[in-house]
Amino acid sequence: MSDGNEEKPDVKPKLTVQVQFDGQTCTVKVKPTTLFKKIFEAAETRFGQPAGAFRYNYDGERIRPEQTPAELGMEEGDIVDAHLQQTGGSWT
Template sequence: MSNDASPNHMPPPADAPLLGHINIKLTDNNNELFFKVKPTTPFGKVMETFCKRQGKDLKSVRFLFEGQRIRKEDTCETLDVQDGDAIEVHQEQLGGT
């Protein structure tokens, strides 16, 4: 019997995504942060983490996916976010005439 590893029993590559997780990028045009989330994780957790790491107030920014504003209760499943998609982060603008 040989001690060689069988190709059927090789571990997945280190850069392979975890089953059930989605890699997303959040960008505010100056910075990019990458997150690995479950499809059912509420975006509120991701939004809070992004703001904490960037020193921003959650009330002062808005998050958009394909032009649609993301709510805290939205998930990758509800918005059909796929692995590798980008979320845009913009400064909230109030006022106007």
């Protein structure tokens, strides 16, 4: 029998993370515990790029797919920068 004083489970509110690439912005609404892997997938789809095409930075630090917005102390509306990965290249 419930007396109405039960504590509700710890529900984390969603936050909006913006991913910027080449003057475009992709807005993703996620839980603070969502893995960046999912955010990266959404951004790559939105920007029409293949999986793994971007490298992501927040506050000048590289973001790894297994990290979460909560780990990085992100807040509502924070911006992640996406950059195309540079590959190869040589001076001949």
